[in-house]
Amino acid sequence: MKRVLPNLLLRVVFVAVLALCWILLPDGEVVSSSANPALDPDERFVLESGQATGRLSFEILEDKTGVHLPGRLFFAHKEPRDQVPIVGRFENFLVTASGREVKTVPVGQYDVYITRGTEYTLDHQEISIKEGRLTHLTSTLSPAIDTSGFISADFHLHLQFAMRDGAIVSAAEGLDFLTATDHNILKDYSPYISELGLKRFMTSVVGSEIDTAFGHFNSFPLTDDRWQERGYRHSIRTPREFLRIVKEDPGDEIVQINHPRFKNPKGGYFNLRLNRETSQIEYPFFETAFDQMEVYNAITDREDMEIPTYGPSSQVDQNLKDWFGLLNQGIAIAGVANTDAHRYPGELPGYPRNYVLSDTDKPWEVDPNQVVDALKKKAVTASLGPFIRFSANDGKPVGSTLSSEGDSVTLHVNVQAAPWIPVDRVQIIANGEVLHTFPVDASSERVRFRQAIRVQSGQDTWYLVLVTSERPWKPPFTEFRSLAFTNPIWVDYDENGYFDPIQPGDPGWVDPEEDQQGGS
Numbered sequence: 001m002k003r004v005l006p007n008l009l010l011r012v013v014f015v016a017v018l019a020l021c022w023i024l025l026p027d028g029e030v031v032s033s034s035a036n037p038a039l040d041p042d043e044r045f046v047l048e049s050g051q052a053t054g055r056l057s058f059e060i061l062e063d064k065t066g067v068h069l070p071g072r073l074f075f076a077h078k079e080p081r082d083q084v085p086i087v088g089r090f091e092n093f094l095v096t097a098s099g100r101e102v103k104t105v106p107v108g109q110y111d112v113y114i115t116r117g118t119e120y121t122l123d124h125q126e127i128s129i130k131e132g133r134l135t136h137l138t139s140t141l142s143p144a145i146d147t148s149g150f151i152s153a154d155f156h157l158h159l160q161f162a163m164r165d166g167a168i169v170s171a172a173e174g175l176d177f178l179t180a181t182d183h184n185i186l187k188d189y190s191p192y193i194s195e196l197g198l199k200r201f202m203t204s205v206v207g208s209e210i211d212t213a214f215g216h217f218n219s220f221p222l223t224d225d226r227w228q229e230r231g232y233r234h235s236i237r238t239p240r241e242f243l244r245i246v247k248e249d250p251g252d253e254i255v256q257i258n259h260p261r262f263k264n265p266k267g268g269y270f271n272l273r274l275n276r277e278t279s280q281i282e283y284p285f286f287e288t289a290f291d292q293m294e295v296y297n298a299i300t301d302r303e304d305m306e307i308p309t310y311g312p313s314s315q316v317d318q319n320l321k322d323w324f325g326l327l328n329q330g331i332a333i334a335g336v337a338n339t340d341a342h343r344y345p346g347e348l349p350g351y352p353r354n355y356v357l358s359d360t361d362k363p364w365e366v367d368p369n370q371v372v373d374a375l376k377k378k379a380v381t382a383s384l385g386p387f388i389r390f391s392a393n394d395g396k397p398v399g400s401t402l403s404s405e406g407d408s409v410t411l412h413v414n415v416q417a418a419p420w421i422p423v424d425r426v427q428i429i430a431n432g433e434v435l436h437t438f439p440v441d442a443s444s445e446r447v448r449f450r451q452a453i454r455v456q457s458g459q460d461t462w463y464l465v466l467v468t469s470e471r472p473w474k475p476p477f478t479e480f481r482s483l484a485f486t487n488p489i490w491v492d493y494d495e496n497g498y499f500d501p502i503q504p505g506d507p508g509w510v511d512p513e514e515d516q517q518g519g520s
């Protein structure tokens with residue numbers, strides 16, 4: 001014991017001196033190439049390219065608090081523009097958990113875009129890296145929108161690379177809640193979140209994407225690790241049997257329909273089972289007890305698979321139509337938007353993300369069971385860019401069912417977006433039809449749209465909000481268009497105590513087994 005303390009002191013002093021050396025080096029001062037590639041996961045990729053290098057010391061700070069933020073730096077060459085620089089293991093991206101690092105970067109002139117997801121401002125800086133010299137970059141980001149009362153979550157994340165990196169990139173993109181859903185396995189990111197000092201920024205839950213003979217389904221939280229054997233999964237004959245088995249897992253869990261119209265019919269639950277035009281159920285074993293469905297999946301819902309674009313598309317229109325059709329039949333499945341991100345930086349966690357109603361805004365206090373409860377209540381909105389607050393009368397939140405009490409109902413809609421994200425249109429949907437369309441003027445104000453809308457109807461009606469942009473986001477996000485939507489608020493106008501859908505669900509099919517036995 002006696003020797004430990006002096007040793008520890010010596011180490012602390014040594015590290016402190018090292019740190020001081022970095023701090024005291026002014027801009028452009030010559031530095032020795034002392035970095036140890038074994039310790040830096042990015043440096044090997046830079047050195048392998050054989051280019052001359054310099055050093056970059058960067059910091060990302062939150063403006064008001066001065067806290068170092070997890071974030072991402074996107075590098076583009078000033079010239080030639082089309083040549084993608086390699087600055088580390090994620091090509092032209094550097095990601096940081098600590099918010100301050102020193103990196104080896106190829107010599108050159110760069111545009112650097114510093115971000116922390118769609119809730120924060122975007123910072124653009126021009127830097128010059130000179131051979132053997134140190135360049136400093138200090139970036140200040142500020143929260144651009146107020147999401148208090150909600151936490152952000154992406155409910156479809158594979159992140160098929162080192163789990164430590166999975167935690168870093170999710171934090172760098174500003175997710176509060178990391179939902180691990182890789183194919184048929186369970187991944188637990190919590191040890192990495194702790195080790196990286198990310199607990200104040202993010203919490204995580206263990207889940208999985210389970211592929212069956214009738215589609216892909218995410219579920220979380222999961223503890224039963226029973227899904228790896230394909231033969232077992234595909235021996236489950238019906239969606240009902242599947243739901244029963246998934247729900248054997250201890251506690252409550254969410255079961256989500258992924259990319260309901262996948263290009264491969266086996267991967268999409270609605271393919272061959274839900275009529276594209278009429279939303280009629282065309283499959284005798286169709287099960288409606290799923291909690292939520294992907295109305296937008298950033299990978300499968302691209303207009304053009306070759307040239308990735310994100311946001312509104314003909315596939316999203318079909319998904320909205322399917323979802324509205326189910327809601328009109330009284331099948332109340334929540335709509336969500338996820339990324340399905342497998343690799344980085346080609347696929348970005350958190351673009352889109354969901355906002356779940358929460359008692360706490362502190363990620364370390366978020367209880368996955370509370371997230372599950374909120375999702376079961378459909379108290380969730382989806383966001384590729386804009387953030388929508390939607391409530392009725394005196395603050396009934398998204399997902400609520402309320403009685404009109406013989407009067408009109410007031411819908412409160414508030415749409416916010418960061419300055420680099422456009423909003424062009426806000427629509428109110430009622431029982432699947434467009435009730436109001438509000439064009440929104442170009443602006444970089446925090447609040448783009450705020451209105452109290454009085455509605456009334458002679459029949460029970462569900463309302464939701466859909467927000468889009470025609471205009472692309474600012475560089476480097478020019479392939480993005482805004483897409484955000486809420487879940488419904490259901491209004492019981494005839495005051496019989498519950499919501500009556502306009503097309504009460506009667507799938508109208510005949511059980512084939514009974515039919516074979518000569519049933520009428």
Ligand SMILES: [Ca+2]
Nearest residue numbers: 247249250251
């Ligand atoms: Ca269960």
Ligand SMILES: [Ca+2]
Nearest residue numbers: 492498499500
């Ligand atoms: Ca009613």
Ligand SMILES: [Zn+2]
Nearest residue numbers: 209216258267
């Ligand atoms: Zn899938």
Ligand SMILES: [Zn+2]
Nearest residue numbers: 156158209340
């Ligand atoms: Zn997936």
